[in-house]
Amino acid sequence: MKKLPLGIQTFRDIIESDNIYVDKTKDIYALLEHNEKNFFFLSRPRRFGKSLLISTLEEMFLGNQELFKGLWIYDKIEWKKYPVIRIDFTGFTYSNGIDGFKKSFLAEVKTLYKKHNLKIDSDDYKKAFKELIEKLGKKDKVVILIDEYDKPIVEFIENSEIRNIMKDIIKDFYLVIKESEQYIKFAFLTGVSKFAKVSVFSGLNNLRDITLEKGFSTMLGYTEEELFSYFKDHIKATAKELKVTQKYLKDTLKNWYNGYSWDGKNFVYNPYSILSVLTIQQINNYWFSSGTPTFLIKMIRKFNTNIIELENYKTGDSIFEAYDIDKINVQSLLFQTGYLTIKQIEKPSITRRKYTLSYPNLEVKESLLLHILADFSDKFSNESEVMINNISEALEENNLEVFFNQLKTMFAGIPAVIFMSDKEAYYHTIIYLILTLIGVRIKTEVHTNKGRIDAVIETETHVYILEFKMSSTNQAIKQIEDKKYYEQYLLSKKEIILVGVSFDSTERNINDWKVKKTD
Numbered sequence: 001m002k003k004l005p006l007g008i009q010t011f012r013d014i015i016e017s018d019n020i021y022v023d024k025t026k027d028i029y030a031l032l033e034h035n036e037k038n039f040f041f042l043s044r045p046r047r048f049g050k051s052l053l054i055s056t057l058e059e060m061f062l063g064n065q066e067l068f069k070g071l072w073i074y075d076k077i078e079w080k081k082y083p084v085i086r087i088d089f090t091g092f093t094y095s096n097g098i099d100g101f102k103k104s105f106l107a108e109v110k111t112l113y114k115k116h117n118l119k120i121d122s123d124d125y126k127k128a129f130k131e132l133i134e135k136l137g138k139k140d141k142v143v144i145l146i147d148e149y150d151k152p153i154v155e156f157i158e159n160s161e162i163r164n165i166m167k168d169i170i171k172d173f174y175l176v177i178k179e180s181e182q183y184i185k186f187a188f189l190t191g192v193s194k195f196a197k198v199s200v201f202s203g204l205n206n207l208r209d210i211t212l213e214k215g216f217s218t219m220l221g222y223t224e225e226e227l228f229s230y231f232k233d234h235i236k237a238t239a240k241e242l243k244v245t246q247k248y249l250k251d252t253l254k255n256w257y258n259g260y261s262w263d264g265k266n267f268v269y270n271p272y273s274i275l276s277v278l279t280i281q282q283i284n285n286y287w288f289s290s291g292t293p294t295f296l297i298k299m300i301r302k303f304n305t306n307i308i309e310l311e312n313y314k315t316g317d318s319i320f321e322a323y324d325i326d327k328i329n330v331q332s333l334l335f336q337t338g339y340l341t342i343k344q345i346e347k348p349s350i351t352r353r354k355y356t357l358s359y360p361n362l363e364v365k366e367s368l369l370l371h372i373l374a375d376f377s378d379k380f381s382n383e384s385e386v387m388i389n390n391i392s393e394a395l396e397e398n399n400l401e402v403f404f405n406q407l408k409t410m411f412a413g414i415p416a417v418i419f420m421s422d423k424e425a426y427y428h429t430i431i432y433l434i435l436t437l438i439g440v441r442i443k444t445e446v447h448t449n450k451g452r453i454d455a456v457i458e459t460e461t462h463v464y465i466l467e468f469k470m471s472s473t474n475q476a477i478k479q480i481e482d483k484k485y486y487e488q489y490l491l492s493k494k495e496i497i498l499v500g501v502s503f504d505s506t507e508r509n510i511n512d513w514k515v516k517k518t519d
Contacts, residue, residue, distance in 0.1 A: 001233045001234070001237075002018055002019060002020045003017065003018060003019045003020065004019065004020060004231075004234060004275050004278055004279050005017075005019035005020060005021070005275065006272075006275040006276060006279045008052075009051040009052050009055060010052075010055050011052060011055040011056040011058075011059050011067065012055070012059060012064075012067060014052075015067050016067075020230050020231065021071075022222055022226050022230050022271075023071050023072055024053070024056070024219055024220075025056070025068065025071045025072045025073035026072045026073065027215075027216060027218070027219040028053075028056065028057065028060065028073065028219075029072070029073050029076055029077065030215055030216070031188075031210075031216075032077065032186075038184070038185065038186045038187065038206065039184075039186075039187045039188075039189075039206045039207040039208060040187070040188045040189070040207070040208050040209075040210055041149075041188075041189045041190075041191070041207055041208070041209045041210070041211070042188070042189075042190050042209075042210055042211055042216070042219070042220075043190070043191055043192060043193070043194055043209075043211040043336060044190070044192070044211075044220050044221075044338075045192060045260075045336075045337055045338025046192060046290075046291055046337070046338070047270075047271075047272035047287060047290060047291075048220050048221060048270070048271060048272070048338070049220040049221065049271050050147060050148070050190040050191075050220065051088070051147055051148075051190075053190065053219070053220060054086065054088075054145050054147045054188065054190060057143075057145055057188055058084050058086055058143075058145055060073070060077075061081075061082045061084050061143040061186065062081055062082070062084055063079045063080055063081035063082075064079075065079040082140055082141065082142065082143045082185060082186075083116060083136040083137075083139070083140060083142050083143070084142075084143045084144075084145065085112055085132065085133065085136070085142060085143070085144045085145070086144075086145040086146075086147070087108060087112075087144075087145070087146050087147070088146075088147040088148065089146070089147065089148045089149060089150075089151035089152055090147065090148045090151050091108075092104040092105065092108070092151070092152070094152070094155040094156070097162060098162060098165055098166065098169070101152060101166070101169070102125060102169070105125040106123065106125040106128070109125050109128045109129050109132065110128075112132055113128070113132060116132075116136060118132065118135055118136075120132075126172055126173065126176055129173070129176055130176045130179070130180060133176070133177075133180040133183050133184070134180065134183055136183070137180070137182070137183025137184070138183070140185075141183060141184060141185035142183055142184050142185060143184075143185055143186045143187070144177065144184055144186070144187040144188075145187075145188050146187075146188070146189045146190070147190050148190060148191055148192070149170075149189045149190065149191040150191040150192060150193045150195055151191075152166045152169070152170055153166055153167060153170065153193075153195055153325065154192070154193065157295060157325065158295065158298075160326070163325065167195075167325075181206070189207075192336055192337055192338075193333070193336050193337070194209075194211075194320075194321070194336065195324075195325055211262060211320075212262050212263065212320060213263075214263040214265070214266070217261065217262045217263040217265070217266040217268075218266050218268055220268070220271070221260055221268025221269055221270065221271055222268055222269040222271055222274060223266070223267075223268055223269075224254070224258065224267075224269070227253070227269055227274065228250065231274070231278060234278040235249060235250065235253075235278065237278075237281075238277065238278050238281045241281040242281065242282075242283075252283060253269070253274065253277065254269075255361065255362050256273070256283060256361055256362045256363045257269045257270045257273040257274055257277070257287075257361055257363055258270075258360075258361055259341060259343075259359075259360035259361040260338070260341050260360045260361075261341050261342045261343065261360075262341075262342060263342065263345070264342045264343065264344050264345035264355070264356075265345075270287050270360075270361075270363070272286060272287050272290065273286045273287045273363060285363050285366070285367045286363075287338075287363060287364075288363055288364060288367035288368070289367075292371065293337065293339065293368070293371070296330075296333065296334065296337065296339065297371055297372060297375050299328060299330050299333060300330060300372060301375065303328075303330050305330045305331075306425065306429070307369070307372060307429050307432065307433060308425075308428060308429055308432050308444050308445070310331070310334070310340065310357075310358075310359070311358050311359060311365075312343070312356055312357075312358050313331055313340065313356070313357040313358065314354065314355070314356060314357075315331065315354075315355050315357060316352070316353065316354065316355065317352075317353055317355075319331060319332045319335065319355070319357075320332070320335070331357065334357075335357055338360070338364070339359070339364055339368055340357040340358065340359065340360075341357065341358065341359075341360040342355055342356070342357060343356045343357065343358045344356040365436070366436075366437060369433050369436055369437055370437055372433060373430075373433045373434065373437065376413075376414045376430070387406055387409060387410055388434065388437055388438050389438075390402065390406045391403060391406045391407065391434065391435075391438055392438040392439070392440070394406065395438075395440060395457070395459055396459065396460075398459075398461070398462055398497075400497075400499070400513070400515055404501075404510060404513050407431065407434065407510060408509055408510050410430070410434060411430065411508070411509040411510060412509055414430070414508070427468060427503050427510075428444060428454060428455065428468060431455065432444055432455070435457065440457055440458075440459070441457065441458040441459075442455060442456070442457050442458075443455065443456045446485075451479075451483045451485070453465060453466075453467070453480075453485045454466055454467050454468045455468070456489075458494070459494075461494055461495060462494055462495050462496075462497055463486075463489045463492055463494045463495070463496045463497070464497045464499050465480055465485050465486050465489070465496065465497070465498050465499065466499045466500075466501060467479050467480050467485075467498075467499070467500055467501070468501050468502075468503065469500065469501070469502050469503070470502070470503055470505060471502060472500075472502055472512075473500035473501065473502045473512050473513060473514035474500065474514065475500070476500030476501060476502065476514070477498055477500040477514055477516055480498045480500070481498070481516075486498065486518055490518075495517070496517070496518045497515060497516075497517055497518075498515070498516045498517070498518065499513060499514070499515055499516075500513065500514040500516075501513045
C-alpha cells in the first residue's frame with residue numbers, strides 16, 4: 001500500500017518515496033497547448049495543492065521525464081530542459097517589515113543566480129531580477145513559477161501603511177516580468193486572493209486567469225473518482241479502524257470534505273482534509289483548524305455581514321473580479337479563501353450569469369459558524385459545547401422550556417457592544433448559528449404564498465413554526481395563524497407547533513415565548 005503524502009509539497013519527494021500521486025498531468029498538458037497565451041494564474045484556497053502543482057511544473061520544465069514514468073504525460077510531450085526561476089513568497093521574511101522583505105527578496109535572487117551559475121552584478125533586487133531573466137533568456141527562453149503571489153500583501157492585510165508600500169513593491173516586481181516577456185516561454189502564478197492594483201491582472205497583457213475555467217476546475221483537489229480509486233486501500237483501513245462500513249465512511253467523507261467547485265458542475269474534495277483523515281483515521285475539522293480565519297471573522301463583524309444569507313447566496317460575475325483590498329467585499333473574500341464555493345451557475349443570457357454560493361461542506365460550515373459564535377463572547381467559546389448539548393437534548397425531548405432557557409443563557413453572554421440596536425435580524429442570526437451548530441434542520445425566512453416565515457425547525461417528530469417579534473408573543477402567534485404558515489407542513493405527519501418569540505431590546509435577550517399546537 002502506497003504511503004499518504006500528508007505535508008509533502010514536492011513532486012520529486014512524493015514519487016521517489018513511493019507516496020500516492022493523484023495524476024493531474026493531463027490538466028497540465030492542457031496548459032501547454034495554449035501557446036498564444038503562456039502566462040497563467042490560478043487561485044485556490046490554502047492547502048489545496050498549489051505548491052505541489054508548481055513543483056510538478058518545475059520538474060517538467062527541467063526535463064526530468066523519468067519522474068513521470070507511469071503518468072499520463074510521460075510520452076505526450078517533448079522533454080526539454082529550460083532555465084526555471086521559481087519563487088515561493090511564503091518563504092520570505094515578513095517579521096522585519098518592508099526592509100526585512102527587501103533583504104529577503106535580494107537573498108532569494110542571489111540564490112537563483114547561484115543556482116544557475118551566474119554572477120550577480122547589482123544589489124538592487126529589482127534590477128538583479130531583471131538581469132537574471134535576460135541572462136538566462138539569451139540562451140533559452142525562461143520558465144517563471146511564482147507560488148503564493150499575494151503573500152506579501154496578505155501578511156500585512158491589517159496594516160494599511162505597510163500594505164500599500166508592499167503593493168507598490170509587488171507592482172514593480174510584476175512590471176519587471178512584463179518588460180521581460182520576450183525572454184519568457186511560460187509563466188505560472190498561484191495565490192489565494194485576486195488583488196487589484198498590483199499589476200498582475202492589468203500589467204501582464206497575456207495573463208490568462210484559469211481560476212473559473214471548466215477545463216481546469218479539477219486540476220487541484222480530488223474528484224470522487226480519484227478518491228475512491230487512488231485511496232481505496234486507505235479508505236478500507238480507515239473504515240475498519242472506525243468500525244463502520246466503507247459505504248458509511250465514503251458518505252461521511254463526502255458530507256464533510258467534498259463540495260468545492262469553481263464551475264458549479266465539477267466538485268472536488270479538500271486534499272489536506274482527506275489526507276489527514278486517512279492518516280489519523282478520525283473525522284475532524286483538519287483544514288479549518290490549520291489556519292483560523294481571524295481576519296475574516298473581523299471583516300464579517302465590521303461589515304455587519306448577514307450570516308444567514310451566506311448560505312445559498314445569490315450573486316453575479318462581479319464578485320469574482322480582482323478587488324481593491326481597501327474596499328473589501330466579504331462574500332468575495334470568503335469565496336476566494338475557500339469558505340464559500342460555487343454550487344450552481346444559471347445563464348439567463350449569453351452575456352449574463354447568476355451564481356449561487358454556499359458553504360462547500362460540513363467541515364467549513366460548522367467550523368466557521370462556531371468561530372463566529374465564539375467571537376460574540378468568550379462564554380460561547382468556553383461553555384458552548386455543554387450548552388449546545390443541552391439545547392439539542394431539549395429539542396429531541398420537545399422540552400421548549402429548557403430549550404428557550406438555554407438560549408437565554410447564551411444571549412446573556414453576548415456583550416452589549418455586539419448588539420445591532422433592536423433589529424430582529426440580529427436575534428435571528430444568533431438562533432440560526434446555535435441551531436445550525438447542533439445539527440438541527442433550520443430554515444430561515446421561508447417563503448409562502450402568503451408571506452415569509454421567520455424560521456422553521458424540523459426534528460424527527462415535530463415541526464416548529466417560529467415568528468420573532470420585538471413586541472408581543474400573541475402578535476407573533478396571530479401572524480402565523482392569520483397567514484396559515486403551517487399549511488405546507490400538514491402532510492408531513494409530524495406534530496406542528498406554533499412558536500411566538502418576543503425580544504427585549506433593553507435586556508438584549510429573549511423576553512418571552514408562547515407555544516400553540518395546531519388543531
